[in-house]
Amino acid sequence: RPAEPVYVPKGENKVAFDVPANYLPESRQQMAPAIVNRFADDTSSKVPVKQISLPDLSVPLQLGRREPFSLFIPKHRKLAARLIDIFLGMRTYDDFLSVSVYCRDRVNPEMFIYALSVAILNRPDTKDLPIPPLSEIFPDKYIDSGIFARAREEANVVPAGSRVPIEIPRDYTASDLDEEHRVAYWREDIGINLHHWHWHLVYPFETDIRIVNKDRRGELFYYMHHQIQTRYNAERLSNRLGRVKRFHNWREPIPEGYFPKLDSLVASRTWPARPAGAILKDINRPVDQLNFDLQDLERWRDRIYEAIHTGAYISPRGERVPLTEFGGIDVLGNIMEASILSPNQNVYGDLHNLGHVAISYCHDPDHRYLETFSIMGEPATAMRDPIFYRFHAFTDDVFLEHKNTLPEYDLQQVTIKTFSSIFANNTQSIIELFHRNLFEEIFKIRHFINTTSSTIVAQAVSHVVCNVAEVSHVGYVPFNAHNAHGIISSLCITLFMLYFIKFSLVKPGSNTIERKSTESSVTIPFERTFRNLDVNRPIGGDNLEQFNFCGCGWPQHMLVPKGKEEGFPMDLFIMISDYTGDAVEQDEPTGCKDAASFCGLRDRKYPDARPMGFPFDRRARAGVETLAQFLIGNMAVAQINIRHTDTILPRMRSGSMSNTLTFA
């Protein structure tokens, strides 16, 4: 285990809220002086909290403090939406801080963190505030509960400075008897799950409409989840598993079981497991105000298919409204999810969200065992379960059904004919190899502000070690973008590894272009995924990667699929098109923009005018059956080979292990 960076929190950095006595929970108000004294010794600064006349919190308080919270449950989202409204409605920053502090000790902690995060993200006066990553607030969503007991023991017995890291096993939820377990390391990757949580945080489906109504959010719901599917499929193929089979017959037993082995510290419960062969049932759980049948899901599904096949959806007034060539997918995304932008929830229902709910309650559909939802019931954890991908393969298939009704692209119109060749050399030998090396990284969980836990746990958890995988790539893709007639001054370059990597950039004239994988428009750096801010340095400069928006993005260490030891052949596709067809004229974005393909830009339009997934989002033109036949004009394909090695390497700083694509 690496001897170096074990994080030791420094007492002198402690900051405490100076809370009005009546803000403490009623049961603790008598102890107020003792509580204050507890912090007095080692607190370096206090943040004054203004006493205000508090808004009516009765709605969010309807969810008990120890109950699990799920965004997919309509009752919960309504309570959360109310809390978000309250946070957003506070006139000044001080008022917002005040009500947040008041709520922190009263409101359900999971709902509190969700609503607070959405509010911070969307209030003009808090946009630049850091939000600690969910893995620090609720590490129990990601880490085997046995680790916490060991961490407590370590913290109690071993003095600070002498503690050794505790390794989080990479491989603990099943044995090799379960073939799905071969990709458990991918599904259970904390960075992937954090990305998904952040995405749904940036794109909530039910709260103030001004927050929900972001540019092309329905289309991005389709596209981002579609990309998850394709990436997962590549990982499966790397591990000798077939592609995901869509889960569309909801009456059939589910062969994939999943036993999460996680315990919720907030709700004092074990996350329910799902044995192989589970069957979905009608849901009737008065305690959650949930009552729907599988038939409802089937009816909504059939109506969505009907809308696709007739090319029009039914408005609340009974009119048929066309699903247009470019805007239809956005409407369908909102219908499917469903977000409050769905044009007609009476007809099309709440298919995807309640699909999550039905699956997450299949072990106790009528609450007879007093059990709550499984990990499929919330975005922060759902991607751990194999059924997530089978269910989303279904939703993805519905979207593709719509895409298949659209006219094929006339790619002759969008590509540029003046480029004589793309790849400079023999394309068959361009990329030598990709390596994937495993390394180990201290997983620092240092803030751990879980309202129900003690400081002891916070200190101990900061010594947990987690195994993660990093990619180290070696390879070049030199290609020649020779603009023979000099007509085009701006280019858009699109790269796909199958469907995997896309970026665009603009360079006038003849170029040598170098592109690092760390500049991918879908990823964020490892440091940002885990928000390993150095708290001993001033926040700012290269230590500021902390905006919440910035937490959305595919983890860099998961950019490239695992590959195989003997090599896993893939195609790298490149297309050059006229940038004017892709450009979105708007002001430069502020804040993070590096994962814009997946997460959009804050307060801006989605930065690519083409349909998401272009040019592979529609049927190929008639007669085209292979990728080679698909190529025209300024497209080319390079054969690449992804090799996997198990070499353990010390981790290098990000940026020093990037995959450089050089265009000459």
Ligand code: CUO
């Ligand atoms: Cu992201 Cu089903 O939407 O999870």
